[in-house]
Amino acid sequence: MRILIVYHSDYGNTEKMAQAMAAGAKAVLAKADIILKQSGDTVPGDLVAADVILFGTPVHMGSMAWQMKKLIDECGKLWMENALDGKIGGVFVTGGGFGGAGGGVELTMASLYSHFLEQGMVVVGFPKDSSGYADGGLQWGPYARTNNHEGMPEGITEAQLVAARSYGAHVVEIAEKLLRD
Numbered sequence: 723m724r725i726l727i728v729y730h731s732d733y734g735n736t737e738k739m740a741q742a743m744a745a746g747a748k749a750v751l752a753k754a755d756i757i758l759k760q761s762g763d764t765v766p767g768d769l770v771a772a773d774v775i776l777f778g779t780p781v782h783m784g785s786m787a788w789q790m791k792k793l794i795d796e797c798g799k800l801w802m803e804n805a806l807d808g809k810i811g812g813v814f815v816t817g818g819g820f821g822g823a824g825g826g827v828e829l830t831m832a833s834l835y836s837h838f839l840e841q842g843m844v845v846v847g848f849p850k851d852s853s854g855y856a857d858g859g860l861q862w863g864p865y866a867r868t869n870n871h872e873g874m875p876e877g878i879t880e881a882q883l884v885a886a887r888s889y890g891a892h893v894v895e896i897a898e899k900l901l902r903d
């Protein structure tokens with residue numbers, strides 16, 4: 723199984739989530755071929771070569787970072803070719819705050835999924851009984867609030883990384899079932 727994890731990260735929080743997702747995926751399928759890439763280093767052909775595509779971004783002004791949107795727009799030609807039909811997708815997001823989840827986290831997750839669905843992909847939700855869900859889970863996938871209550875950067879917590887690991891594992895378990903049938 724080829725798993726591509728694409729993310730943008732300026733300060734390392736979203737990158738830590740990407741690494742946790744990879745660790746979770748590897749824990750359930752040691753032989754998985756897992757590639758982590760910054761969006762700026764990713765080309766549409768990387769997505770075509772993958773079975774599972776995971777997208778991660780920080781929230782920037784209530785939406786995804788432009789670096790992720792640039793890649794998504796570059797993948798428009800894949801839509802013309804139906805090249806991502808049936809691939810399996812999942813998302814993860816970090817936001818500073820304010821508010822419990824960080825302003826715009828859910829909207830950002832939904833907009834990443836909107837792209838996946840437009841490309842004909844299958845998306846994987848995050849079951850509420852997964853480990854870490856109470857600290858870093860939303861139905862869309864794992865998230866982290868990285869600022870403290872004063873709005874100052876605090877970084878991602880271990881509890882939030884537990885959620886990222888369990889979601890990475892869950893996506894692979896679902897993908898194994900779908901790819902087998």
Ligand SMILES: Cc1cc2nc3c(=O)[nH]c(=O)nc-3n(C[C@H](O)[C@H](O)[C@H](O)COP(=O)(O)O)c2cc1C
Nearest residue numbers: 731732733734735736780783784817818819824825
């Ligand atoms: C330009 C910019 C805009 C941001 N806008 C938001 C926002 O709208 N909502 C939010 O919760 N956090 C916002 N943040 C905070 C980041 O989402 C947060 O610090 C994130 O964890 C950074 O991820 P990174 O360490 O992977 O770069 C913004 C940060 C930057 C740099």
